[in-house]
Amino acid sequence: LALSTVSNALSGKNYVGDATRLKVQDTAVRLGYRPSAVARALRMQRSFAIGVLANDIANPAFPAFVRGIEDVALRENSTLLLCNTDGLIDRQIAQMRTLHDRRVDGMVLISQFSGEPEIRELLGGGMPFVLLQRRSDIFDDDYVGADNAAGMTAAIQHLVDHGHRRIGFIRGPAESSTAMERLAVFRESVPAFGLDADPDLVFPGDYSTESGGAALRRFMALRRPPTAIMASNDLNALGVFDAAAEQGRSIPEDLSVIGFDDIPIASLARIALTTVHLPKRDMGAAAAELLMTRIKGEAPAVRRVIAPTRLVIRNSTGPASAGRNGGRPRQRKPNEREAT
């Protein structure tokens, strides 16, 4: 039996007789034969692997994104190579290099980056890639993000409806385009909703819980503390929760808090965080879908997709005037409510 016939039989090509095919397939399983993906990759110049780069694999929002990517990767017979950068630019470059060396077919970047020359070079070399959740100044050909403007506006509106005018805003890291978009919307909201225009009410944070705690302490040390805090993401909001507890401040009685992302923990009864929901799985899938068309060399129908967001109202927000009642837990609402 010839080598090429075996190859054809196994890969389901049509140039082979049914009898031969069956015999080949049979002996293949009998011998436990499995074709080498690495030899195939070398020959085909295609690895059927796609790299996924995130700056924090421990972020509770991450798994949902991956899930979406995985959904379409599976359909396309591709494997995921998950890498995390720890937010370190050097690690990011190293990881991207590794991914490149392994000749992944493309990559999904959930990790921010600016115009580092190494990255420019890596991405400029024809490697298909799509940006998820973070956009870059230089490369944003293919981008999947969320409607931050709508989400932020809904959140601010919600606070304003509850009588808040003095709102502390924690902005995310400057490298994150998403964070910057939200900041821009917040700044527009100040005049639009008649909020207090105190520059002390914008705290430069990152996406961590620690940063949320620091923000709360800073805000509360102000002569006139805010009555509500808009966090840069849910982790951040959790940090606010913790620091508030340390100071004996009750949420939402003394202080309202809104997050961003809607990570699984947010819906726990103990947390009940009002937050802006992102369709993370859908976003991941959209990103992967985009990447796949790129890999196949087709021109994608759309190159930027902005996923809808929605405000999920739980129990971390309340009326601004409630600050006087001494922190007695109010009645838990039976169900979550939603707002657009």
Added chain:
Amino acid sequence: LALSTVSNALSGKNYVGDATRLKVQDTAVRLGYRPSAVARALRMQRSFAIGVLANDIANPAFPAFVRGIEDVALRENSTLLLCNTDGLIDRQIAQMRTLHDRRVDGMVLISQFSGEPEIRELLGGGMPFVLLQRRSDIFDDDYVGADNAAGMTAAIQHLVDHGHRRIGFIRGPAESSTAMERLAVFRESVPAFGLDADPDLVFPGDYSTESGGAALRRFMALRRPPTAIMASNDLNALGVFDAAAEQGRSIPEDLSVIGFDDIPIASLARIALTTVHLPKRDMGAAAAELLMTRIKGEAPAVRRVIAPTRLVIRNSTGPASAGRNGGRPRQRKPNEREAT
């Protein structure tokens, strides 16, 4: 210039003149040349990649394990291929096959499995692997786990010290060796500590939050509900929290709860879960270390490592008699305490 000289120059072999080496290296970076890991893998019969299989990438305990594995993988110039099985045996087999096809040098299995013939076959074929956190009946040559017995005993002791005698136990899935170990210790504890020997006090759950909620509802529907619950892991305990809140029961006033794993959320002020801490990062590192010696064909010094556990006492446990006081939040303790 000859091909082999270039190869030697780049891979740092000594058979090359300093002048040549420099020139080669220089032109390599100038041209943006990167050696193909796939060609290298084919030639060397070694991919410098190790597979990591977990049943739930979304489990908050997962990142810490991965971190540990990553630590040593990085040192050994190896890349991680992360896969999740969703707890589905078919997916697990498929993923293992993929990993095998990609010719990973070895794999770390954080995912349980029983004696499926496909898995037997895959693992029997000389592929190095080590079991992390879950042990198998058939293959447990190399295993890294935690001292479940000590952890469980400390937890039960803590509850007994607080006057609890009627303790509900949520056992994890039967496929999880870790869960079974804990169950065994619990069973031994019943006579040892003089606990109520009611079979209704053992709830068959899995590791999910849902299962924790179901357990609480079952327990509380009992004629004589337990005064404390020992959960199979932290997620489980969080489920208990949620369901308890629904029923208007306060923790720890009406009910004490202990988890297992010590995931990051557990230390949030809002959660403050008393739990058994696992040195997850260390465990991951130990597993990877073990795997590496296997890959190199050396006989490992130790083949099973049992990591120490410790009880972290937070605010989900209290005296058994406190159930009468109507669920008024008691004063939060300023710091966590620890116990062995």
Added chain:
DNA sequence: TTGTATGCGTTATCAT
């Protein structure tokens, strides 16, 4: 120290 030749396990091209 440098150059040459061979093979790793596939797929693709061509001839039969």
Added chain:
DNA sequence: ATGATAACGCATACAA
């Protein structure tokens, strides 16, 4: 429908 052969990009054994 099947068989022979080249090539993918690297590492290595051996010759120079």
